[in-house]
Amino acid sequence: MSNENSSISSSTILSQVAVIGDQDTVVGFKAIGFDTFILEKKEGEDPSIMANKIISILRKSYKIIYITESLYMLAENEIEQYLANKPYPILTIVPSSSSQKNIAFDSMKKLVERALGGSFF
Amino acid sequence: MNIKVTATRMQLMQLKKRLKLAYKGHKLLKDKQDQLVREFFTIIDSYKNLRKQVEKELNKAYSSMVLARSVMNDLELSNALFLPTKKISLNEKLKNVMSVRIPIFKVDIENISEQPYSKISTPCELDIAIDTFSQVVSDLINLSQVENEVKLLAKEIEVTRRRVNALEYIMIPELESAIKIVSMKINELERSNLVRIMKIKDIVRKSNPQ
Incomplete structure (x- = not known):
């Protein structure tokens, strides 16, 4: 566990808001007072390691956490399982600087369809 | 799941009470659901636009950050x-919509210091990039x-829809059928009792004619 934490850029909580993403995306948010965590998928790495790292960040007492689409995709099930029935953190998916796939919109669409039994988007 | 009760008047009374309660609950939950859906439609549009x-x-x-990075190296930038x-601080309040507690945030953006980095050694693209980022914060x-x-x-x-449906399609029909069965049984008992008395009366009359 301590090994994992050391690979995450900062482990102390300064702000109530955090961003998880790749270097290029995160750097701008750091300037405006968000806590930032740089996670990048290495070649051939087990996705469950990445999921564990993300969950360990979610465990910290942030109010709002932004995560890039690509990282969210890597560990979607684990994240949703962890967040179920927890009021905080509020996780919001943002596009990263390099990829935009509208994942946030699609997952919201699914949620709405399940709640209302039809598409309203 | 069938409701199993003994066919007594006491049970019938209790079943009727439960049915009344189920109707009341169903009506209230249905109202709650309608109101929730109404609330939902009002925010879904604003969500779409905001996103x-x-x-x-x-x-x-x-893209402004990419511009800044193109004129400085990574070390300079991270320095x-x-x-x-x-400094961003969130003031959190809870809004109550049909007993759903929704956190509402008030954002306080505070400038810690005007210049945490030297304006001379960094290109103006960085200033522009930070400026565009800080404009996004409150919207984000x-x-x-x-x-x-x-x-x-x-x-x-x-959740509410499931509850409404459970009441409407399971609880209420089952209670109704249980009430029907119990009241039929009681009526049947009453009739057989009546017939028995009539029969006894006949026998008594036959055995000692006046």
């Missing part, structure tokens, strides 16, 4: 941005708040 707007703004911010220029937090609201409402609508 689009934030993504556009973020893209602008990303310049080692200290944040702003607003987006999280609205998105969270949509999620919470959707979950509550789902």
